Amino acid sequence: MTKQFFKRDFLVFLLSEAEHNLRIEKIAQMIISDGVSIDEQDELKLKKYYDFAVQNYGLENNMAKELVHEAFLYLKLKDGGDIDPLTKGDEFGAGFS
Numbered sequence: 001m002t003k004q005f006f007k008r009d010f011l012v013f014l015l016s017e018a019e020h021n022l023r024i025e026k027i028a029q030m031i032i033s034d035g036v037s038i039d040e041q042d043e044l045k046l047k048k049y050y051d052f053a054v055q056n057y058g059l060e061n062n063m064a065k066e067l068v069h070e071a072f073l074y075l076k077l078k079d080g081g082d083i084d085p086l087t088k089g090d091e092f093g094a095g096f097s
Contacts, residue, residue: 020067023053023057023067024067024070024071024074025071025074027049027052027053027067027068027071028071028072028074028075028078030048030049030052031049031071031072031075032075034048038072038075038076038079039076040072046065046068049068049071050064050065050068051064053067053068
C-alpha cells in the first residue's frame with residue numbers, strides 16, 4: 001500500500017468525521033428549537049429526530065437512534081461547561097473530535 005492510499009483514506013475519514021459532527025449539530029439545533037429537554041427519553045418524542053436522520057442522512061434506524069443520542073449527549077456536555085465537545089471532546093473523553 002502506498003502513502004497516497006493512506007492519505008486518501010485519512011482525508012475520507014476527516015470528511016466523514018466533519019460531516020458526522022455537522023449532523024450532530026443540526027439535530028441538536030432542532031432539539032433546542034423544539035424546546036425538548038436534554039434529558040428526554042420518551043421514544044415517541046424522539047421519533048421526530050430519528051425519522052429526520054433516516055430521511056435526510058439515509059441512515060438505518062439503529063444508526064439514526066445513535067446519532068440522535070449523540071446529539072443529546074452533545075447538548076448535555078455543551079450545557080455543562082465552557083468546552084465545546086465537538087472541538088475539544090477528546091480532552092475529556094467524550095468521543096467527539
